[in-house]
Amino acid sequence: MDDSMFNTDSADRPDTVMVTLDGKPVALPTGMNVAAALFSIGETISRVSPTSHEPCSPHCLMGVCFECIMEIDGIQRQACLTEVHAGMVIARHLNDDKGAAT
């Protein structure tokens, strides 16, 4: 099943950089926040809720909802407020039993 929720506008050709996503090397577009960049490569799940244990996706994309919180370079950050950079290490802990820490 195609999980992508969003497509990049055909007129846009963003540059990409290599990051590590859940232990695997992945090319992410730059010049945008991590939440948007993950949507653009079809990664719609941001975390597993530590309370409901259900998968979550970013909801507000403006720093309010904290649904896009994920471990970025070792710290829990809001992906929508974090700019993509080369070599970034993103760990969503999607397969952990209880999800990421709050």
Added chain:
Amino acid sequence: MSHHDVIVIGAGPAGLASSACLAEMGLNVLTLDEQHRIGGQIYRNMEAAPQHRRNLLGEDYTQGLSLAKRFRQSSATYENGANVWQVEPDGTLCYSRWGQSAQVKANYIIVATGAMERPMPIPGWTLPGVMGAGAANNLFKEAGLNPSGRVVLAGSGPLLLLEASLLAQKGVSVVALLETTPVIPPTPAISAAPKALRRTDFLWKGVAMLRDIKKAGIPHYKGVTHIHAIGQDRLEAVEAKHAGKQLRLDAELLLLHFGVIPNTHIFRQIGCKMVWKGDQRYWHPQCDEWGHTNCERIFAAGDGAVVAGALAAQYKGELAALEVAHCSGIIPAYERDALAEPVKKALKHDHWPRPLVDAIYAPRPEQINFDDNTVVCRCENISVGDLRKVVHEGVRELNELKVVTRSGMGPCQGRMCGPALAEVIAVELDQSPDQAGRLNIRPPLKPVALHEIAEMSLHVGPAAGANWLLDKKKSAGKKGA
């Protein structure tokens, strides 16, 4: 600890206007914004967005560019990615940037934190595939992303129609527009109509939006109730009731929008006096036409003070700046008034259609049909049923509700559930939401790593005492927060 004449929090229309205006007058201005590019939400990514994107978003978007230019040409120091996590009424502020926290101080702080979409819990809104209409708008502005599957838009407000018309123009498959707005406009709208007619340019924009929606053949339902997101691991369909019939629409994306409310966490943490706006059902800081809050050093500007749109925010940012310049002894009162006159005139002109728009799209209690299984607090996974139970056990106040249920204790700190918690209590007890009070907001306003605080060089003033960080509760109580 660095000291500035003025710190402006936020780089949206209000923050940019305040910062530029004050810097132009020679004041030392620090502008802090949690986003990475200036513009706030309305002008998000305006400087870097490619031309075709700007063309689609139109003049309401590109009009921000002249403000951006003015800000860039000014001497204001701009720091992006700056998460303000504590603000004191004396002008001291702590913020985190690039993994380091700093304490800074200013004579005046202008809080221009803008607005956010009103979170309205509906069944299934925690499913992946359900997001704010503003979120989809932001993804397009920032990254040129368009929904790839079928989209349902639901809720109420001009921005919902705007997003529908934008998606239609882009050729996105919109399967339905579900408006909770009633078919017949409410009575207050009629008395507000004559003033709005003085702004035919504005009204035409609305007409054009509706025309685009109609031309695209989007089924448009009004007076919809019981919106329900259905799906297992992600959204599969949207259900709703319309004119006594059950609608079911298969979709991959549900965009919700129930109007916008001020983003007030900083004001509330400071201890600013808050006022309930009954017709729009939101809290906002008490302030005068210059943006003076009850705290001498704290000013409010833009949609964070009261929701009135991008241009009004810019004008209010300008007015706050003029008053701050006056209070700083830079300009006398007559000069402030002379400079403010055209701004006030523009503000008045901009405001003419606002009462009509507010009346048509005002949130109404009868729109709300809370279902026991609906999650209200997304962070802590607390449902309407959980809340109802404790309300029936005697809980009457939001902070009590928070302590008993944990709703509002998660990482978002009640940003997403706070307004709805009050609405749930209001329905249960047949009262106005403001009677349940507001969640107390304490620092840190955003999660901050402990090592960052440990590494900070803190200035502890004589008045603050040794345990200023620990003793927040006491001082918040004194301010009557």
